[in-house]
Amino acid sequence: MSRRARLVVFAVGAAGAAALLAWGLLGLPDFGHYRGPYGDVLNEQALGQRHAQNVVNAVVLDYRGFDTVGEEFILFGAVIGVTLLLRRQREEHERATGDRARDMAFARTSDAVRVFSLALVVPTIVLGLYVVVHGHLSPGGGFQGGLIVGAAPVFVYLAGRYVVFRSVDPEGALDLGEGMGAAGFVAVGLVGLVATGAFLENVWPLGQVGSVFSAGTIPVINVSVGIEVAAGLVLVLFEFLEQTLLLRGG
Amino acid sequence: MAPYLLAAWLFLVGLYGVVTSRNFVQLVMCLSVVQSSTYVLILQVGYKLHATAPIFKGIPPDARAVDPVVQSLVLTDVVVGVVVTALILSLALQIHKRTGTLNPDDLHVMEG
Amino acid sequence: MTAVEIVTMLLVGGIALAVVLTKDPLKQVLVFSLFGSALAVLFLVLQAPDVALSAIVVGLAYPVLVMLTLSKIRQRERR
Numbered sequence: 001m002s003r004r005a006r007l008v009v010f011a012v013g014a015a016g017a018a019a020l021l022a023w024g025l026l027g028l029p030d031f032g033h034y035r036g037p038y039g040d041v042l043n044e045q046a047l048g049q050r051h052a053q054n055v056v057n058a059v060v061l062d063y064r065g066f067d068t069v070g071e072e073f074i075l076f077g078a079v080i081g082v083t084l085l086l087r088r089q090r091e092e093h094e095r096a097t098g099d100r101a102r103d104m105a106f107a108r109t110s111d112a113v114r115v116f117s118l119a120l121v122v123p124t125i126v127l128g129l130y131v132v133v134h135g136h137l138s139p140g141g142g143f144q145g146g147l148i149v150g151a152a153p154v155f156v157y158l159a160g161r162y163v164v165f166r167s168v169d170p171e172g173a174l175d176l177g178e179g180m181g182a183a184g185f186v187a188v189g190l191v192g193l194v195a196t197g198a199f200l201e202n203v204w205p206l207g208q209v210g211s212v213f214s215a216g217t218i219p220v221i222n223v224s225v226g227i228e229v230a231a232g233l234v235l236v237l238f239e240f241l242e243q244t245l246l247l248r249g250g
Numbered sequence: 251m252a253p254y255l256l257a258a259w260l261f262l263v264g265l266y267g268v269v270t271s272r273n274f275v276q277l278v279m280c281l282s283v284v285q286s287s288t289y290v291l292i293l294q295v296g297y298k299l300h301a302t303a304p305i306f307k308g309i310p311p312d313a314r315a316v317d318p319v320v321q322s323l324v325l326t327d328v329v330v331g332v333v334v335t336a337l338i339l340s341l342a343l344q345i346h347k348r349t350g351t352l353n354p355d356d357l358h359v360m361e362g
Numbered sequence: 363m364t365a366v367e368i369v370t371m372l373l374v375g376g377i378a379l380a381v382v383l384t385k386d387p388l389k390q391v392l393v394f395s396l397f398g399s400a401l402a403v404l405f406l407v408l409q410a411p412d413v414a415l416s417a418i419v420v421g422l423a424y425p426v427l428v429m430l431t432l433s434k435i436r437q438r439e440r441r
Contacts, residue, residue, distance in 0.1 A: 014265065018320075021261070027419060028251075034316070051406065053307045056410075057319075059318050067326075071327075074330050077328070144416050148419055260375070263378050263382050279428065280382055286378075289405075302409060325412050328386060331365070331420070335427070339428065340425045347438070348436065352435065
């Protein structure tokens with residue numbers, strides 16, 4: 001359909017959607033006057049029942065943990081999809097080392113960017129690990145901490161060290177890490193199933209409120225999810241960087 | 251009622267961007283704007299005036315806090331959204347490799 | 363509703379319009395990362411620090427992916 005026809009259809013559809021949205025939004029409770037009892041009950045009970053200070057993390061991994069297993073597998077599938085789509089085609093080939101070296105000599109990034117980026121790699125990883133492990137005590141958790149750790153290759157690339165880093169070839173470890181992260185979550189759930197007959201039941205010792213080794217299975221699942229998200233993000237970044245920097249032809 | 255209109259505005263503006271984009275990469279970014287409208291709406295529903303975050307460190311468990319369930323829904327959503335966007339971008343890259351164009355208007359013929 | 367909430371929501375709405383109306387993809391990526399930061403501030407104002415943390419990191423990883431795609435496409439078109 002032509003562009004103009006598409007715009008006309010959109011205008012009609014948008015008017016209808018706007019009317020429906022306005023009618024639906026009118027039925028919501030007033031902004032700031034949250035009514036539902038479920039959230040209030042969770043806020044009061046979660047600290048006593050699970051010894052976890054971060055109620056959001058407890059909800060994601062314990063009270064509604066089954067939804068999170070599904071979301072984690074969406075992530076897993078999307079990473080597999082990216083790796084499949086960007087695999088090396090028959091016509092493409094990797095650039096010769098001479099080509100790559102010439103490109104690096106002409107890199108126009110300033111020295112300040114390169115030194116600063118290199119200096120930021122290790123603190124980023126340490127910060128990400130802290131956020132993952134302390135997920136049940138302060139804002140954070142497996143997903144956020146995994147994202148922070150997974151963003152470290154961006155700094156390596158900004159520092160101009162990507163090609164050198166790539167020769168270390170950590171792909172095998174990354175694939176293993178991603179699989180183990182996803183499987184670890186399910187394994188913890190199965191332990192709960194075997195012990196009490198309910199999948200993902202929190203059966204490990206609850207410990208003292210405020211210490212790192214508390215809240216039962218929640219820190220273990222945090223670490224597992226963190227490994228999976230970090231490995232997945234690094235794999236995706238590697239695929240894109242390989243497309244841009246190394247592959248030619250096709 | 252008025253703050254909820256922000257979510258409706260984001261949805262419609264993003265949809266307009268998707269319909270009128272001439273470039274697949276632009277389309278992906280406008281799609282992200284549409285996704286963020288759902289995050290904003292869900293978080294606004296769970297908000298309580300003069301309440302604090304549901305992290306109970308140093309405050310008693312019956313302090314006034316916002317709803318934690320809606321935050322858990324949005325949290326995993328944001329992370330999964332990034333990786334699914336990477337999937338769509340790699341699709342766009344493959345389309346460019348095969349047909350040489352990124353304009354959605356030029357790709358209306360299904361072959362094979 | 364306090365002034366902080368109103369200003370943040372107006373800011374998010376305005377920057378979303380700017381994202382949609384920018385025509386050049388490279389400039390749109392920069393405006394989009396600004397949109398991600400504004401969204402993170404809105405999430406903080408709505409008392410959701412976990413979500414704001416994810417939004418900040420997404421604002422870093424997402425534009426990088428898009429820019430890498432754009433640079434690969436520009437490489438192919440230059441040949």
